[in-house]
Amino acid sequence: MTTAKEKYHHGDLRSALLEAALAVLNEIGPQGLTIREVARRAGVSHAAPYRHFTDKDELVLAVVEQGFELMQETMQAEKAAVPDDPLNQFAASGLAYVNFALEHPAHYRVMFSGDLLSSTGQVSLQHTSRAALQEMVSNITECQHLGVVREGDPVTQALTILSTIHGFVSLVNDNRIEHLIVNPSSLESIRDAVLTMIFEGLGSREAAKY
Amino acid sequence: MTTAKEKYHHGDLRSALLEAALAVLNEIGPQGLTIREVARRAGVSHAAPYRHFTDKDELVLAVVEQGFELMQETMQAEKAAVPDDPLNQFAASGLAYVNFALEHPAHYRVMFSGDLLSSTGQVSLQHTSRAALQEMVSNITECQHLGVVREGDPVTQALTILSTIHGFVSLVNDNRIEHLIVNPSSLESIRDAVLTMIFEGLGSREAAKY
DNA sequence: TGTACATCAGTGAACGCGCGTTCACTGATGTAC
DNA sequence: TGTACATCAGTGAACGCGCGTTCACTGATGTAC
Numbered sequence: 020m021t022t023a024k025e026k027y028h029h030g031d032l033r034s035a036l037l038e039a040a041l042a043v044l045n046e047i048g049p050q051g052l053t054i055r056e057v058a059r060r061a062g063v064s065h066a067a068p069y070r071h072f073t074d075k076d077e078l079v080l081a082v083v084e085q086g087f088e089l090m091q092e093t094m095q096a097e098k099a100a101v102p103d104d105p106l107n108q109f110a111a112s113g114l115a116y117v118n119f120a121l122e123h124p125a126h127y128r129v130m131f132s133g134d135l136l137s138s139t140g141q142v143s144l145q146h147t148s149r150a151a152l153q154e155m156v157s158n159i160t161e162c163q164h165l166g167v168v169r170e171g172d173p174v175t176q177a178l179t180i181l182s183t184i185h186g187f188v189s190l191v192n193d194n195r196i197e198h199l200i201v202n203p204s205s206l207e208s209i210r211d212a213v214l215t216m217i218f219e220g221l222g223s224r225e226a227a228k229y
Numbered sequence: 230m231t232t233a234k235e236k237y238h239h240g241d242l243r244s245a246l247l248e249a250a251l252a253v254l255n256e257i258g259p260q261g262l263t264i265r266e267v268a269r270r271a272g273v274s275h276a277a278p279y280r281h282f283t284d285k286d287e288l289v290l291a292v293v294e295q296g297f298e299l300m301q302e303t304m305q306a307e308k309a310a311v312p313d314d315p316l317n318q319f320a321a322s323g324l325a326y327v328n329f330a331l332e333h334p335a336h337y338r339v340m341f342s343g344d345l346l347s348s349t350g351q352v353s354l355q356h357t358s359r360a361a362l363q364e365m366v367s368n369i370t371e372c373q374h375l376g377v378v379r380e381g382d383p384v385t386q387a388l389t390i391l392s393t394i395h396g397f398v399s400l401v402n403d404n405r406i407e408h409l410i411v412n413p414s415s416l417e418s419i420r421d422a423v424l425t426m427i428f429e430g431l432g433s434r435e436a437a438k439y
Numbered sequence: 440t441g442t443a444c445a446t447c448a449g450t451g452a453a454c455g456c457g458c459g460t461t462c463a464c465t466g467a468t469g470t471a472c
Numbered sequence: 473t474g475t476a477c478a479t480c481a482g483t484g485a486a487c488g489c490g491c492g493t494t495c496a497c498t499g500a501t502g503t504a505c
Contacts, residue, residue, distance in 0.1 A: 032481080050344070053458065066461080067482050075459065133403050134260070134344070145408045152409050175422040178397070178406065182423060183389060186396025193343050196388065198355045199362050212385040213392060220430025242448080263491065276494080277449050285492065 033071040035061045040082045044125035049134055054078065076140045079129065086130045087147050090119045106167045109158045110218050113184060117210060120188035128192060131185065152177055159221075169223040176221060183217050243281040245271045250292045254335035259344055264288065286350045289339065296340045297357050300329045316377045319368045320428050323394060327420060330398035338402060341395065362387055369431075379433040386431060393427050 039060035043051050054075050058065040072078040097115035098108045120127040128134075133141050155177040162168035168176070190196045191206065200209065249270035253261050264285050268275040282288040307325035308318045330337040338344075343351050365387040372378035378386070400406045401416065410419065 054460090055458065063481095064483050065459090066484075069460075070481055131400075131403065131405065132342070133405075141404065148405060149409060171426075172422065174410075174412075175419065175426065178400075178409075178419060179393060179423045179426045182396035182400060183393040184396065185400055186392035186394065187388070189399055190341075190388075190392060190395055193341065194351065195341065195343075195358060199359060199388075200384075209385065209388060212382065213389045216381075216385065216389045216430070220426065264493085265491065273448095274450050275492090276451075279493075280448055 032061065032063065032067065036068055036071060036078070037081060037085060040078065041085075041126065044082070044129060045123070048125050049129050049132070052079065052082070052129065052135060076137050079135045080140050080143065082126070083130050083136070083144065084147075086123070086126045087144075089123075090116065090130075091151075093119055105158065105162050105165060106218070106222070109162060110214070112158075113180065113217070114214060117184055117188055117214065120184075121191060121206075121210070124188075124192035127188065131189075152181070155181065166223055168221055180217055180221065183213065187213050242271065242273065242277065246278055246281060246288070247291060247295060250288065251295075251336065254292070254339060255333070258335050259339050259342070262289065262292070262339065262345060286347050289345045290350050290353065292336070293340050293346070293354065294357075296333070296336045297354075299333075300326065300340075301361075303329055315368065315372050315375060316428070316432070319372060320424070322368075323390065323427070324424060327394055327398055327424065330394075331401060331416075331420070334398075334402035337398065341399075362391070365391065376433055378431055390427055390431065393423065397423050 036057055039057045040052060042060055043056055047056070054068050055065040057078070058068050061067075068078060072081065094112040094115040098112045101108045101111045129136075136144075152174075156173045159168055159173040159176050163170065163173065187210070196209070197206070200206070246267055249267045250262060252270055253266055257266070264278050265275040267288070268278050271277075278288060282291065304322040304325040308322045311318045311321045339346075346354075362384075366383045369378055369383040369386050373380065373383065397420070406419075407416070410416070
């Protein structure tokens with residue numbers, strides 16, 4: 020399939036390993052993400068990955084970073100596709116966040132649960148999440164200045180939104196919601212309703228519902 | 230310490246094992262919850278637990294059920310301690326939920342992440358979570374009738390609240406928040422602010438902030 | 440109250456498993472001449 | 473262009489580890505008489 024793989028005996032193994040890691044996450048889940056399984060999928064011996072990652076930790080970290088990049092990209096893209104109404108842009112990137120998490124549950128989980136990462140590995144992610152929160156805060160502040168988001172500490176507001184979204188996708192991904200839904204409303208309509216509730220709650224009193 | 234333990238050679242081992250399991254969760258975390266470690270803590274051989282649990286799954290399930298009972302009790306107690314204002318009672322049980330999760334992070338995690346439970350084990354929990362959601366929904370409906378909660382589908386509202394609370398405690402328990410907080414505001418004040426935002430967002434337009 | 444016996448909770452050795460990691464190796468690659 | 477050689481990506485055997493689970497056992501308990 021991929022051209023890089025067959026270039027020579029050893030092709031672009033690092034990428035192939037990350038690709039295999041993703042497949043493992045999608046098909047087995049986080050607990051299946053082992054050096055040996057990834058090597059198996061990539062068609063190499065289980066010692067081969069150690070040419071590209073000193074550690075299991077380093078492999079997992081690479082997967083996580085790749086996830087954050089991918090998420091960031093799609094959020095930016097969705098945001099850019101919306102006319103320049105800050106609140107709608109903010110909502111669009113929120114929707115993109117949720118969709119990323121729902122479409123890549125295991126990847127998302129590895130990114131946020133820290134199950135597979137040693138504590139030193141965790142530390143190297145702090146910068147990433149701090150940057151993400153910072154952007155949310157500045158989005159909110161902008162919306163407040165425009166009068167479309169209610170007054171209040173933007174950090175708290177950002178944490179509340181983050182909590183809701185993270186909680187929703189965690190519950191869905193851990194199968195804690197599916198069996199609760201009896202009426203024919205699909206998961207997507209629940210997703211939309213929850214997002215609407217967040218942004219309604221966030222909106223200033225006079226702002227129209229989006 | 231406990232009296233039951235020293236009654237005879239084999240005392241109330243089942244309880245002792247559950248107690249040990251809790252200690253493991255608090256001190257090591259979910260990934261440390263193994264039959265062998267629990268037996269070690271209880272001071273018995275690692276084959277002994279099989280007299281009381283057919284499976285690791287059954288042990289984990291017992292721990293989870295114990296957790297749900299404990300959480301349920303504290304929520305009921307907090308609710309009962311509040312004068313009969315439905316919205317405040319609802320908020321009180323929400324606060325109790327958050328506190329339980331923050332005080333017993335590993336226990337909470339095992340209850341909700343399903344990491345350690347096989348899929349058959351998961352199924353036996355569905356009844357519990359369905360009942361919990363059902364109660365939330367009826368609380369909300371009651372508040373709507375009293376005019377203190379805004380109109381709308383109560384299931385969606387319940388899921389939104391559940392998502393926010395679950396997301397918040399998950400982020401805190403996975404250490405995804407601590408490093409984000411720079412100002413001297415403690416975790417508790419953030420917790421309160423988030424809870425306030427939920428219930429403000431939930432309140433009807435004319436209802437006073439609680 | 441005393442004795443014989445059945446029960447069954449807990450023991451410890453053993454099993455097979457998959458894991459992360461190491462290490463001496465080999466053989467294809469790229470490079471210097 | 474052709475040859476000799478150094479490099480280094482990938483191999484496969486081996487290590488020690490902790491796990492879940494099984495099994496023949498032992499010895500304290502409760503009970504029948």
